[in-house]
Amino acid sequence: MYKVWKIINNYSLLLIGGAILALVWANLSPEGYHHFVHLALIEDFFIGAPETVNGETHRVLTLHYLFNDVLMALFFAMAAKEVWEAIILEEGSLRGRKAAAPLIATLGGMAGPVLMFFALAFLIWPETVPDVSNGWAIPTATDIAFSYLVGRLVFGAGHPAIRFLLLLAIADDAGGLMILAVFYPTGELAPQWLLLSFGACIAVFLLCNWLPRRLDGTNPASPRGTWVRENLGSIPYLAAGAVSWYAFQEAGIHPALGLLPLIPAIPHADQAYGFFAEEEADQHDLLNRLEHALKVPVQIVLFGFGLTNAGVEFAAIGEPTWLVLFGLLLGKPLGIFLMGWLAAYPLRLGLPEGMNLRDLFTLGCVAAIGFTVALFVASVAFPAGEVQDAAKMGALFSFGAAVVALVVGRVLRVQKVEG
Template identity: 70%
Template sequence: MYRVWGYVTDYSLLLISGAVIALVWANIDPDSYHHFVHYVIVDNFWIGDAEAEGGQITRTLTLHYLVNDVLMAFFFAIAAKEVWEAIILENGALKGRKALTPLIATAGGMLGPVAVYLGLAAMLGIFGTVSRGWAIPTATDIAFSYLVGRMVFGPGHPAIRFLLLLAIADDAGGLIILAIFYPTGDLAPQWLLLSLGAALAVFFLCNWLPRRLDRGNQLRPNSTWVRKRLSFWPYLIAGCVSWFGFQEAGIHPALGLLPIVPTIPHADRAFGIFAEAEKYLTDLLNWIEHHLKYPVEFILFFFGLLNAGVEFSAIGAPTWLVLLGLIIGKPVGIFLFGWFAAYPMRLGLPAGVRPIDLVAIGCVAAIGFTVALFVASVAFPPGAVQDAAKMGALFSFGAAAISLVVGRLLRIEKVTS
């Protein structure tokens, strides 16, 4: 059922490598590290960090902006692809009654960390300083959670599927949170019409119209011509236009490819994230994902390199708020909401999953890392608070060890096939 192990392993190792190099570099020579991160590629450019000068907006393209705001759009596009397929396709993981318990558990896994984070911030008297970071501990890193989940439950345990459903839904929630609560500047929503127009145009011209012209013709000459001659280029051009619309609208441009993903021709049914059968699908959406695999791995390496470089002296209250929000709020929220969905709401749990297993699932889901780092970088301006929050995201790796211990204490029997 699950896609080759190497896919996740490669992704994880490159991201971890970038983060480790960043940590070492930032603590040995912080000045050169920060100079590298904020290296100016092009000044007075049409994309980049916005600055107001003399009543006009100028943009500077830095290495950090290139990776976080431009290249990470491909990472979020892949995440959006999995969410889109899970919702709309036949056998989609988030379609129908079977997904209700994981979806409700996901709500608990997002509300629990927020409650812990904000509650502790209020108790410590620093609510005003750190409240903007409330969304950081809501994140679940799909790949790392999948790796650790296999170690805790074994690859064949039904809890793995539950965990993946939860992580996909968590990603969807995270994308919505980023778009709504973390604008990158003054909102100018009229620019979203540019993104909408690009999406509608490419869908009509390159997807709907060829299929309409091919009605009743099994050879599908028009669709075949568009696929062979134009390939992914119309969608890439539309993606660039949509990305620019997001930047000008003040919404984080890393989400700029999201309107284009649903316009790409896709398979008729889903096999599930990490499904082995996915690599044999030849529809354009899966073809694009397969060809983005290796570029995105290297993008994540540079994302870790440019975002995880935090000096250990930066550890402070935000570090513990993020960490405790993840390792306490996630398991408690997932267990309570999952139990409520399964029993009082009578939605049930998958066969082979015990109610107590929800605690272990919650511990595994507490690994925030990638998305938590990303949210920390947009929630706070560069400085001590952002660095401390990032350290909390990095420390969430400790949830892996906690998950293994909890798995033993709960006597979870691994299912290998």
């Protein structure tokens, strides 16, 4: 049973299953599907999507809001954990010169799709520009999990391009989180609420992390830190996380990002083994223990996310579909290749040993899989309706980048390195 679950977890089969089920359901019974997705779980609640009736606004907790705005916060927290460790730890992958080339390539991987999106919109479908322009950020996304899996199929587990890909994908996630926070507010902005979020996170850091270590000083027994760990555990951090999430909702910033300020406050390990490293399961710091505890729940959340977001009728395919799709399939590889070349040669930062320009272009094709994050951005970039559904189709079709990457890798004779 463990081996079966490991396959399901490693290949995100629950997310894929949820997306396929949603597609089938939405095309066989669209009314039934949309009734299910927007089912009101609790009316007039303190969390939920705002609805205005007779001039009065109240919140309704729907199934869609539960997965997209509440539970997906766990997914983004796990992504933020990897970004934070990559930045803060001494051997973190986003520190120093070794991260420079992937970071510059990431800029190309985000700018290229945006430029391609608008270039196609203005040149081919200029009449659609006012309707689709808000979706510019959708093709900037890279799905870390699926890109990693396809990358291993193309390059092999031991190829230096895999590490480059993961660095790029982590940086891409960090950029995507900032884009969501800045450009896609969920309502009228009330930034004063962020004081509550940051206040809760700073308080829990000072009282449960910094202060016990300060009082223990050089005492190897760490009595106060041990007491906090054994008697309070994760409870103060869960409480601070709930407060931070609520503050983001009230601030008008997408609440799925509400746990991000909490990540730096949680005690973390002194070393990182890298993204998807199994060795992290043996780490005993609270941040890694929380991530390990969340892996199964997050897979279930991703199933629900796929089920409540991927239900698009094939009739919805239209201009936004192709703008998103070609932004990913064309803009992403070209942007990564051009900026990666700039970093490697004119800027003399170089590529990892054993990696060449053919690998760099193929890597760009792998990174064009937007899927999970692209679906998420599409759901917040447009209101529910034809444009959103068409854009979601583009995010779903970006799975085709896997086939493109495999073909490109074969044509360019990319050498697989197992290990």
